[in-house]
Amino acid sequence: MMNLCELAPSFIRSIAPYQPGKPISELARELGIAESSIIKLASNENPLGVSPKAQKALMAAIPSLALYPDGNGFELKQALCRHFSFEMDQIVLGNGSNDVLELAARAFLTANDSAVFSQHAFAVYPLVVQAIGAHGIEVPAKDFGPDLDAMARAIRPDTKVVFLANPNNPTGTLSPAADLERFISALPPHVLLVLDEAYNEYLQPQFRTDSVGWLKKYPHLLLTRTFSKVYGLAGLRVGYAVGRAEVADLLNRVRQPFNVNSLSLTAATAALDDHDFVRRSYELNLAGMQQLCEGIKALGLEWIPSFGNFVSVKVGDARAVNAALLAAGVIVRPIAGYGLPQWLRVSIGLESENARFLQSLKQAIKA
Numbered sequence: 001m002m003n004l005c006e007l008a009p010s011f012i013r014s015i016a017p018y019q020p021g022k023p024i025s026e027l028a029r030e031l032g033i034a035e036s037s038i039i040k041l042a043s044n045e046n047p048l049g050v051s052p053k054a055q056k057a058l059m060a061a062i063p064s065l066a067l068y069p070d071g072n073g074f075e076l077k078q079a080l081c082r083h084f085s086f087e088m089d090q091i092v093l094g095n096g097s098n099d100v101l102e103l104a105a106r107a108f109l110t111a112n113d114s115a116v117f118s119q120h121a122f123a124v125y126p127l128v129v130q131a132i133g134a135h136g137i138e139v140p141a142k143d144f145g146p147d148l149d150a151m152a153r154a155i156r157p158d159t160k161v162v163f164l165a166n167p168n169n170p171t172g173t174l175s176p177a178a179d180l181e182r183f184i185s186a187l188p189p190h191v192l193l194v195l196d197e198a199y200n201e202y203l204q205p206q207f208r209t210d211s212v213g214w215l216k217k218y219p220h221l222l223l224t225r226t227f228s229k230v231y232g233l234a235g236l237r238v239g240y241a242v243g244r245a246e247v248a249d250l251l252n253r254v255r256q257p258f259n260v261n262s263l264s265l266t267a268a269t270a271a272l273d274d275h276d277f278v279r280r281s282y283e284l285n286l287a288g289m290q291q292l293c294e295g296i297k298a299l300g301l302e303w304i305p306s307f308g309n310f311v312s313v314k315v316g317d318a319r320a321v322n323a324a325l326l327a328a329g330v331i332v333r334p335i336a337g338y339g340l341p342q343w344l345r346v347s348i349g350l351e352s353e354n355a356r357f358l359q360s361l362k363q364a365i366k367a
């Protein structure tokens with residue numbers, strides 16, 4: 001068996017697996033305590049749970065589960081077109097937006113190409129690039145966010161894809177619209193920009209950009225969005241990409257025919273219409289962000305102002321502080337793997353969860 005594994009390409013053997021947030025059930029087993037006594041603020045999930053409209057649609061869809069899903073996702077695409085001004089043939093549906101990120105890499109990169117992304121960016125970008133054997137170019141960050149000028153300079157003749165999250169995870173930084181548009185308009189024609197807008201719905205109105213409008217002006221732009229965050233469907237895995245029809249067509253060719261299952265299609269379609277749930281999620285996040293930042297400030301700790309549904313806080317010995325938090329039944333995310341070994345990322349939870357995190361953090365940094 002050893003010899004067989006050595007036959008796998010070295011770029012596959014050297015992949016460092018994605019480290020997800022610790023599941024509640026796992027910590028409950030380790031500590032021998034009830035799952036209900038644990039809070040998880042580790043994966044930027046929606047603390048309000050699943051949209052009620054999506055729940056209702058899910059129940060109604062169960063009797064049809066013997067049938068294959070609609071491989072083209074007609075109804076969800078129709079719903080997306082109703083909500084945003086783009087066309088059906090511009091959309092690529094994914095098993096989470098992670099899936100469409102990988103489809104973009106597979107559609108455009110070979111082992112002879114490179115992709116550019118920022119330091120402290122989403123861990124999936126280097127992973128999907130490395131899985132192809134392409135070269136990942138990580139550009140040093142500026143003030144914890146992408147340094148757009150340096151990223152533009154880092155583009156080489158063999159660069160085919162640039163990945164950029166706005167807001168970025170795990171640092172929460174937002175690139176101003178004017179800077180972004182300047183970056184996009186200056187991109188060489190052989191480069192696709194994948195603009196990952198997973199946290200778009202959490203932006204306050206004054207920070208929103210008309211990125212969908214940019215698609216008309218810039219053929220090399222692909223936006224990705226997800227139902228995992230504000231729509232509360234992380235467990236179902238639904239996301240999508242939208243770009244020029246020709247680009248979407250390429251991604252759809254490498255997509256598995258039934259990559260989004262029927263429950264996910266149904267729930268996402270319903271969640272898109274649950275304006276009340278989206279609004280409550282947004283407002284809870286805004287209030288929780290303020291609560292957490294005030295609490296962190298009161299503890300005398302540094303944090304990175306965030307535009308997402310999470311905030312990263314500098315705790316010093318993050319391993320020890322994280323261990324103390326876990327012992328107190330509070331799961332957050334260490335981000336050493338993102339080049340931030342002294343920091344922990346905490347997702348905005350319910351008011352009571354935020355308060356419990358702050359209280360446990362206070363104890364943990366004293367210890």
Ligand SMILES: *Cc1c(COP(=O)(O)O)cnc(C)c1O
Pocket residue numbers: 044095096097098099122165168169196198225226227228229234237238239
């Ligand atoms: C959470 C997140 C996503 C969403 O991933 P899904 O596969 O849709 O759950 C995408 N990009 C970034 C930067 C994220 O933080």
